[in-house]
Amino acid sequence: MSRVRPVFLDLRRIALPLPGLVSILHRVSGLLLVLALPSVAWLVERALSGPEGFAVVVVMLDAWPSRLLQGVLLWSLLHHLLAGLRHLALDLGWGLERVMARRTAWLTLVTALVLLVGFLLVGGWR
Amino acid sequence: MSRHASGLMAWLMQRATAVYLALAALYLLWFVSVDPPADHAALVAWISQPLVRLGVLLAVSLLVAHSWVGVRNVLMDYIHPLWLRLALLLLGGGLVLASGLWLMWVVMVAGV
Numbered sequence: 407m408s409r410v411r412p413v414f415l416d417l418r419r420i421a422l423p424l425p426g427l428v429s430i431l432h433r434v435s436g437l438l439l440v441l442a443l444p445s446v447a448w449l450v451e452r453a454l455s456g457p458e459g460f461a462v463v464v465v466m467l468d469a470w471p472s473r474l475l476q477g478v479l480l481w482s483l484l485h486h487l488l489a490g491l492r493h494l495a496l497d498l499g500w501g502l503e504r505v506m507a508r509r510t511a512w513l514t515l516v517t518a519l520v521l522l523v524g525f526l527l528v529g530g531w532r
Numbered sequence: 533m534s535r536h537a538s539g540l541m542a543w544l545m546q547r548a549t550a551v552y553l554a555l556a557a558l559y560l561l562w563f564v565s566v567d568p569p570a571d572h573a574a575l576v577a578w579i580s581q582p583l584v585r586l587g588v589l590l591a592v593s594l595l596v597a598h599s600w601v602g603v604r605n606v607l608m609d610y611i612h613p614l615w616l617r618l619a620l621l622l623l624g625g626g627l628v629l630a631s632g633l634w635l636m637w638v639v640m641v642a643g644v
Contacts, residue, residue, distance in 0.1 A: 415609055436602045440624065443599070443631035450635060453575055454642045460572035487557055490550050497547065525565060 425511040432489035435482035442479050480525060485518040542601045549598040556591040576643040588639050596632035600625055 414420070422430065449466070452459040466472055492514050495501050501510050569575035579585055603624040611617040 417610065433602075433606055436599075437606060440599045440603055440628060444627060447631040447635045447638070451638045453572070454579065454638055457572040460575065483557060483561075487554055491554065494547060494550065525561075528565065 423508075424515070425507050428489050428492070428511040428514050431485055431515075432493070435486040435489075438479065438482040439486060442475075442482075477522070477526065481518060481522045484521050484525075485514070488514045488518050542604070545597060546601045549594040549601075552594055553591060553598055556587065559587075579639060580643040585639060585642075589636055592632055592635045592639065596628055599628040599632075603628065 420426070449463050453463040454460075467476070492501070492510050495510070496507070501507055563578075569578055579588065604621065607617055607620050607624065611620055
């Protein structure tokens with residue numbers, strides 16, 4: 407058996423089909439969520455520290471720049487969650503055929519965006 | 533453990549943790565959008581429920597494992613110079629572990 411496997415991971419030259427896009431966005435969103443962890447830990451610590459800390463967190467979450475970031479992170483969470491469920495289904499052998507794989511990739515991409523808009527409109531996220 | 537087995541373990545762990553984290557994420561999304569705590573007292577009352585505290589602690593520890601495997605996978609795929617890969621692994625692992633431990637500490641002592 408050949409020990410040299412063909413590996414092609416040059417990000418600048420990969421032309422992605424839709425399932426590939428969903429997959430790479432799964433990685434990007436996961437990375438964004440990890441990068442947000444220190445800030446989330448800080449916010450939770452402040453909010454739990456006392457009424458003053460809680461008030462500070464409320465003001466911070468209400469500010470526009472942070473709202474934009476929250477939007478990005480909410481999308482990251484939704485996309486990562488849905489794409490993750492899709493990958494679990496693929497692991498179980500469900501939806502492996504090309505047509506089905508494309509359809510679920512499309513569904514994942516759109517559902518994450520629709521849910522994002524839904525959350526923002528319902529405004530539970532103010 | 534052989535390198536193959538450690539890869540298989542990471543693969544399995546990523547999926548097992550994902551199932552719990554998915555449920556936890558759905559619960560938290562529901563919580564913050566439908567029934568967000570109005571003030572500090574309400575937040576502490578919520579986190580002080582034994583089931584919530586335990587559930588959040590479990591979620592954070594599984595999140596640390598899940599994040600570490602994810603960061604490791606991504607770095608191993610795209611970052612090829614060994615020194616840079618090791619530096620970023622250290623940075624990413626440190627960031628995840630420090631945030632996770634801090635979160636767990638905060639959640640453990642809240643309202644106690």
